[in-house]
Amino acid sequence: MNQRFATATNIVAEVSSGARSAVDVVDEHLARIATDDGEIHAFNTVTADAARARAAEIDELVASGSEPGPLAGVPIALKDNMCTRGVRTTCSSKILEEWVPPYNATVVERLAEAGAVVVGKTNLDEFAMGSSTENSAFGPTRNPLDTGRVPGGSSGGSAAAVAAGFASLSLGSDTGGSIRQPAALCGLVGVKPTYGAVSRYGLIAFASSLDQIGPFAHTVGDAALIYDVLAGHDPRDSTSIVQPQASVLTDLGAPIDGLRVGVVKELSGQGNEAFEPAVVQAAADAAEALASAGAKVEDVSIPSAVAGLSAYYMIAPAEASSNLARYDGVRYGLRHDGPNTAAMMRASRTAGFGDEVKRRIMLGTYALSAGYYDAFYGKAQRIRTLMIQEFDEIYQNYDVLLSPTSPCVAFEFGAKADPLTMYYNDVCTIPSNLTGHPAISVPFGLGQAGLPIGVQILGPMLSEPRLFQVAAALEEVAPR
């Protein structure tokens, strides 16, 4: 972890015991935003006044002897694709630049009840489409560890906010890797929950069958603290899992003796030039470290895993092309007038969407069009089913799987200008979005230019308690 900043766990202990005021904590974070965010650009909107007012309320609760909640006084940043009542929610798109939602996302409500203090809304690749935050309509976010490089994406602002000490925790959304990859590139822990474990109500949709909200944190313990607040059934999200979910704090620190760990050959990067050698080595070292800690580690093969990338870049754009049809100049956001309705819609969408969003809409529309549907969308769905079967079969014999999170460490701006090179960045993260399974990225070692590497732990549906347990074990033995 970054030793410069207090953990959320510490902040909660201090604030709820009255040792430190929540106002003091939030002021410290707002001061860092004021001095450094001009360069980093983690935020689209900073909600300083509301944050101070909320922190003062938390302090009053503590003073009056009331229970201030499990995240008491923790400054938190929200990706700007989660609805916040009265605070603009832009998706880093011109089309929603001025849009102010009339309601809160469920996660926002849960955080408020838990005593967290929202400090602002963070930058992202427009509509969460990208892996570097270079696709934001409002300009890129810089990686606080090296400002000449990207923080990853699409939740790059949320990752940078935590890495720069602007917020102690943040939320991102992960459709194909957008929490785990920026976590890896910024030296943080990032969690993609089981599909349906955390409510999507109020998350602006990119690809609804893949999107999940999850946290960024400095430590596995901090990620577990917020995860328990976020997870749970929400009747407002029809895909929300109804069955109760076990706390992920319970098994933190429990020994991993005898745990069966599979190293996914197809995702290991071995013999693959697109992977940075230090990344391949770090994942191998992580496997060995788990073995030394008592786990039974073996190589496993999941042949369909490599097809995930192609299937994803059919399914995600297909769903996006449908979800983004609602931005028509009538119901939401930007409107450019024209001589008739069709011309008005065309002008609004042409002006409102950036290049990558337009590319996805066109790809998706094509994949769904009559005559091509079976060859593209249908085939991608068959790959998805095959992947679910192959992963489920492997999980009969293994508790968790291991792979690198991203093929490389944080890269320089403009280094992956060709879309296919950029898309390849998601090769290791995409499978768990397609299968719906959870995954965590944990910092493990350093690569090129001394930048952090992330190792990914994958598990079957609702295996979060196990994933957090293994993540904590890995954090314990990670080279520092």
Ligand code: GLN
């Ligand atoms: N980089 C991937 C994409 O561009 C994933 C994005 C995400 O998870 N939101 O689609």
